[in-house]
Amino acid sequence: MVLMVRISDISRYLRCPRLIYFERGQFAPELVSPSHILLRHMLLSWQAGSDPSDMEEAILRLIQDLLLIYPQISQADLLVAADEVRHLLPDLILLPAERLVPSELEVELRSERLGLTGRLDRMVVRQRQAAMPRPNLLSSLLDRAGLLVSPPSQDATASGRDEGSDERTAQADQPLVTPSLIRTGKAPKSGVWRRDRLSLAGYSLLLQEKYGQPVVEGQVEYARSCQIRQVAIRGLDKGRFLRLCDRVRQIRRGSLPDRPANAPCSACPCRDACHSRASLASRFF
Numbered sequence: 001m002v003l004m005v006r007i008s009d010i011s012r013y014l015r016c017p018r019l020i021y022f023e024r025g026q027f028a029p030e031l032v033s034p035s036h037i038l039l040r041h042m043l044l045s046w047q048a049g050s051d052p053s054d055m056e057e058a059i060l061r062l063i064q065d066l067l068l069i070y071p072q073i074s075q076a077d078l079l080v081a082a083d084e085v086r087h088l089l090p091d092l093i094l095l096p097a098e099r100l101v102p103s104e105l106e107v108e109l110r111s112e113r114l115g116l117t118g119r120l121d122r123m124v125v126r127q128r129q130a131a132m133p134r135p136n137l138l139s140s141l142l143d144r145a146g147l148l149v150s151p152p153s154q155d156a157t158a159s160g161r162d163e164g165s166d167e168r169t170a171q172a173d174q175p176l177v178t179p180s181l182i183r184t185g186k187a188p189k190s191g192v193w194r195r196d197r198l199s200l201a202g203y204s205l206l207l208q209e210k211y212g213q214p215v216v217e218g219q220v221e222y223a224r225s226c227q228i229r230q231v232a233i234r235g236l237d238k239g240r241f242l243r244l245c246d247r248v249r250q251i252r253r254g255s256l257p258d259r260p261a262n263a264p265c266s267a268c269p270c271r272d273a274c275h276s277r278a279s280l281a282s283r284f285f
């Protein structure tokens with residue numbers, strides 16, 4: 001039976017592959033800050049046509065809800081977090097509604113065939129235009145508008161598992177499904193972070209299997225930058241994503257990877273266990 005991998009495992013693997021080895025149920029999950037939680041829920045409850053005073057009220061309501069959902073977080077901490085994020089409200093209400101609604105939130109996805117599961121923050125579902133622009137035209141339009149963050153797929157055959165051209169098989173009468181990630185950090189200077197691009201590739205595989213239609217683009221909602229960045233989903237990224245899933249499975253079966261040179265060890269909950277273990281490779285050198 002294929003070992004199931006969660007899409008969030010890939011982000012963790014990219015931070016440090018050893019985390020996958022040491023977090024096999026032995027360590028408490030990473031603590032998440034109140035401002036991260038508040039920002040995430042603000043975007044989940046985003047509504048078109050709000051004004052800053054609506055949002056202010058919404059924050060206060062949200063704080064009451066979050067106290068019930070996360071009893072480990074105090075009201076004082078959430079009020080401090082609210083002060084921290086309040087200045088973002090005027091820009092958050094200007095996010096383009098057509099990129100956020102209509103949508104389903106926190107969509108659970110699972111594929112036994114791919115050995116993959118994940119909870120997608122937002123799935124935007126829109127009707128396609130009668131005539132979809134061809135990929136090159138779409139790319140150039142997005143590019144001109146400064147929205148294109150990845151080049152169109154030129155190497156869709158790289159994975160060996162996903163060699164079809166998604167764009168070619170898109171049906172004009174099917175709804176357009178767009179996976180959207182909520183990130184509470186800052187956006188990069190341009191495009192999206194690598195881990196986000198790969199996560200979108202993973203969600204596109206799950207959505208493609210669930211809805212039986214290609215998923216040609218995704219997006220990332222960078223809350224602290226008040227920006228939504230679109231990205232074309234490339235076969236190359238799907239191939240890379242699937243190979244990373246195989247690496248995660250290998251580690252779960254007991255293979256301890258080497259410690260990366262730039263690993264973020266100082267705040268790592270696995271530090272003691274990790275520093276007392278040598279990898280198989282390092283024992284030989």
Ligand code: SF4
Nearest residue numbers: 016018265268271274
């Ligand atoms: S201590 Fe450093 S090398 Fe070890 S798992 Fe944590 S981040 Fe990775």
